[in-house]
Amino acid sequence: MKRDLKNSVKSYVESKQLNEEQLDSLVNMVNAQKEIEPKQSRPMLRVAAVMASILIAAGLLWNVGFKQQPEVSILIAEEVVHNHLKMKPLEVSSHSLQDMRTYFNKLDFALRGSSLITSGDLQLLGGRYCSIQGVTAAQLRLQDRETGELETLYEAPYDNDLFQELPDLQKGQTPKRHYINGIGVDIWVDKGILFARTFSDDT
Amino acid sequence: MTLDRDTLNNLYRYCFALSGNESDAYDLLQSGVEKFLRVKTDSISNKIAFIKKIIRNHYIDEYRKQSRANVEQFDEAVTYVDMDTxxxxxxxxxxxxxxxxxxxxxxxxxxxxxxxxxxxxxxxxxxxxxxxxxxxxxxxxxxxxxxxxxxxxxxxxxxxx
The missing domain is CATH 1.10.10 (Arc Repressor Mutant, subunit A)
Structure with a gap:
C-alpha cells in the first residue's frame, strides 16, 4: 500500500521489537545493577564520605609522583574478562580457523594459532570482531573438549608502544598471568601477534 | 527514568536505525545499557537523550573502527541548499x-x-x-x-x- 514516507518509515521501524528472551535478559541486567547500588546514605554519613574522599584524593595527589600507571597487561586482562563474561553472540560460527581467516578480513594481521594452544584439547566455535585497548582484534570462542568449558581467545597485532613489553614465546618467555574476578588470563606474544586467553583454574 | 520494557523497545528501534539490522541492534543496545548503568545519572535531566548519546557514541567508536559503519563523510565544501524536511x-x-x-x-x-x-x-x-x-x-x-x-x-x- 502506497502512503507517505514518514508513515511508512514509522510503521517499519515500530514493527521492530525485542523478543521476550532479549527483553528478560536486559531487564535482569538493569535489576541486577539496582541491587548492587548502595542505599541512600544519611546526611552525616554523606559529609563523612565527602571528607574521606577529600583526604584520599589529597593522599593520592601527594603520592602522584611515585604513583605508577597500572600495568597494561592488567588492563588487557580486565577487558578480556569483561568481554568473556558477557558472552556476546558470535558473528561467525565455525570449527575451522580458515573460515575465521576468511571472515576476519578487515584485520591488519592474519589470524594464526599459537604453540600454546593445542587443537587437540580445544574446539573452535566461532568469533566476533572486538578490540583490546582500542585496537581492533579478533575474539574467538573455544570449548574445552573434555570439560565443555568455554574460553575466550583474543588476537590483535602486537604494538610494543601501546601494549608495552609482554612475554614473547619466540624469546623463550612464558605468558603473563593475571586473575580478574576469578577468571585467569594468560597474555603473550607469538610471531608478532598478541594473544590473550581466559581459563578457568579450579585447582 | 527506569529502563522498563517499553523504553528498552524504543531504544532498540533507535539501535536498529543506527545499525540497520536487528542482530547488531540488540548487541548495540546491550552495550549501551551496560555503559549507562555504570554512569551516575542523578543530575542528568533527560536520561533518554543521554542514553541515546551513549548508544550513538558507542556505535561510532565500535563499528567505525571495524569499518562496518556506513557513516557518510559529509563534504563540508559542498554548498548546502537551505531546505527543511x-x-x-x-x-x-x-x-x-x-x-x-x-x-x-x-x-x-x-x-x-x-x-x-x-x-x-x-x-x-x-x-x-x-x-x-x-x-x-x-x-x-x-x-x-x-x-x-x-x-x-x-x-x-x-x-x-
Missing part, C-alpha cells in the same frame, strides 16, 4: 519500499529518518542532538531526499517490470 513529507513510499532500501542507506541517513518519522524531531532539535550546524543537517536532508526519490523510482520501475 517539508519536501520529505511529499515523498510517497510503501513500507515494503522502505524495507527494501533500509540497509542501503548509511547509518546517518537512517538516523535522520528515525528522528524525523518516529520521534517527530524538528530539524533544530535534531541538529542539537547531533551537535551539527543546522545548515549541514539541512543539506544532508536535501541529499537524502534526492537519494530516496531515486531509489523509490528504481523500485517502482522494478515493481512494474
Amino acid at each position: 517539508q519536501p520529505m513529507e511529499q515523498i510517497i513510499a510503501s513500507q515494503l519500499q522502505v524495507e527494501s532500501v533500509w540497509q542501503e542507506l548509511s547509518s546517518g541517513e537512517r538516523e535522520i529518518l528515525y528522528f524525523w518519522a518516529v520521534e517527530g524531531y524538528s530539524t533544530s532539535e535534531l541538529a542539537e542532538f547531533l551537535q551539527m550546524p543546522r545548515g549541514t543537517l539541512l543539506s544532508k536532508i536535501h541529499r537524502l531526499r534526492i537519494r530516496l526519490e531515486e531509489k523509490f523510482e528504481d523500485t517502482y520501475r522494478e515493481d512494474v517490470v
Whole structure:
C-alpha cells in the first residue's frame, strides 16, 4: 500500500521489537545493577564520605609522583574478562580457523594459532570482531573438549608502544598471568601477534 | 527514568536505525545499557537523550573502527541548499519500499529518518542532538531526499517490470 514516507518509515521501524528472551535478559541486567547500588546514605554519613574522599584524593595527589600507571597487561586482562563474561553472540560460527581467516578480513594481521594452544584439547566455535585497548582484534570462542568449558581467545597485532613489553614465546618467555574476578588470563606474544586467553583454574 | 520494557523497545528501534539490522541492534543496545548503568545519572535531566548519546557514541567508536559503519563523510565544501524536511513529507513510499532500501542507506541517513518519522524531531532539535550546524543537517536532508526519490523510482520501475 502506497502512503507517505514518514508513515511508512514509522510503521517499519515500530514493527521492530525485542523478543521476550532479549527483553528478560536486559531487564535482569538493569535489576541486577539496582541491587548492587548502595542505599541512600544519611546526611552525616554523606559529609563523612565527602571528607574521606577529600583526604584520599589529597593522599593520592601527594603520592602522584611515585604513583605508577597500572600495568597494561592488567588492563588487557580486565577487558578480556569483561568481554568473556558477557558472552556476546558470535558473528561467525565455525570449527575451522580458515573460515575465521576468511571472515576476519578487515584485520591488519592474519589470524594464526599459537604453540600454546593445542587443537587437540580445544574446539573452535566461532568469533566476533572486538578490540583490546582500542585496537581492533579478533575474539574467538573455544570449548574445552573434555570439560565443555568455554574460553575466550583474543588476537590483535602486537604494538610494543601501546601494549608495552609482554612475554614473547619466540624469546623463550612464558605468558603473563593475571586473575580478574576469578577468571585467569594468560597474555603473550607469538610471531608478532598478541594473544590473550581466559581459563578457568579450579585447582 | 527506569529502563522498563517499553523504553528498552524504543531504544532498540533507535539501535536498529543506527545499525540497520536487528542482530547488531540488540548487541548495540546491550552495550549501551551496560555503559549507562555504570554512569551516575542523578543530575542528568533527560536520561533518554543521554542514553541515546551513549548508544550513538558507542556505535561510532565500535563499528567505525571495524569499518562496518556506513557513516557518510559529509563534504563540508559542498554548498548546502537551505531546505527543511517539508519536501520529505511529499515523498510517497510503501513500507515494503522502505524495507527494501533500509540497509542501503548509511547509518546517518537512517538516523535522520528515525528522528524525523518516529520521534517527530524538528530539524533544530535534531541538529542539537547531533551537535551539527543546522545548515549541514539541512543539506544532508536535501541529499537524502534526492537519494530516496531515486531509489523509490528504481523500485517502482522494478515493481512494474
